Amino acid sequence: MPDFPNDHNEANTGGIAADCLRSIIERTERLEEERKALSGDIKDIMTEAKSAGFDVKVIRQIIRLRKQEPAEVEEQENLLDIYRRALGM
Known part of the structure; x- marks a missing residue:
């Protein structure tokens, strides 16, 4: 067929x-x-x-941070602080 x-x-x-x-x-x-x-x-x-x-780079960073969970932002900020202290900044 x-x-x-x-x-x-x-x-x-x-x-x-x-x-x-x-x-x-x-x-x-x-x-x-x-x-x-x-x-x-x-x-x-x-x-x-x-x-x-305004600093556009900072605005973009804030927008990126606002998309994240508060706990995730806090963890990143803590790590950044630790790394800065380790480097004597």
Whole structure:
């Protein structure tokens, strides 16, 4: 019996559902564009912060710290203090 495409697998090629694949790719492309736009927005905010006299490097460090658990931040600060003392700083 010949293998004719039907409505269910008509868009399948080599076991890949073309519509599903296209949807995944298009959604990913949209998100990549959104990420690019957001990165530009963040850059603008950091430029604003710098022009207001803030240290952008420190702002980024604070943002990174705020994402961590307080216990993890405290542990890192304690280790940093220990290392500084060990080096006579």
